[in-house]
Amino acid sequence: MVLLPIHIVFLELIIDLACSVVFEAEAEEAEIMQRKPIDPKERLFGKRTLAISVVQGIVALTVVPWFIRLPSTWVKPRMSPGLLPLSP
Numbered sequence: 001m002v003l004l005p006i007h008i009v010f011l012e013l014i015i016d017l018a019c020s021v022v023f024e025a026e027a028e029e030a031e032i033m034q035r036k037p038i039d040p041k042e043r044l045f046g047k048r049t050l051a052i053s054v055v056q057g058i059v060a061l062t063v064v065p066w067f068i069r070l071p072s073t074w075v076k077p078r079m080s081p082g083l084l085p086l087s088p
Helices: 005-025 047-074
Strands: none
Touching: none
């Protein structure tokens, strides 16, 4: 599939609009302005968060290809009269 510049512009218009609508509709948290700022020396992601992310990535990389392949095992090849099935 070839994406022309007009396709990319159209996608950006849709994506930006959808994100704006979602973020604008989200209610703010209570007393958010009274919170203390985050320490600049604090890490953005902790070891636990990174470990969970790695596990989720590994699971996704193993499960998604399996699900893509799975339906092809359910479908039996149809044969037309007079035609031989193609051998893999």
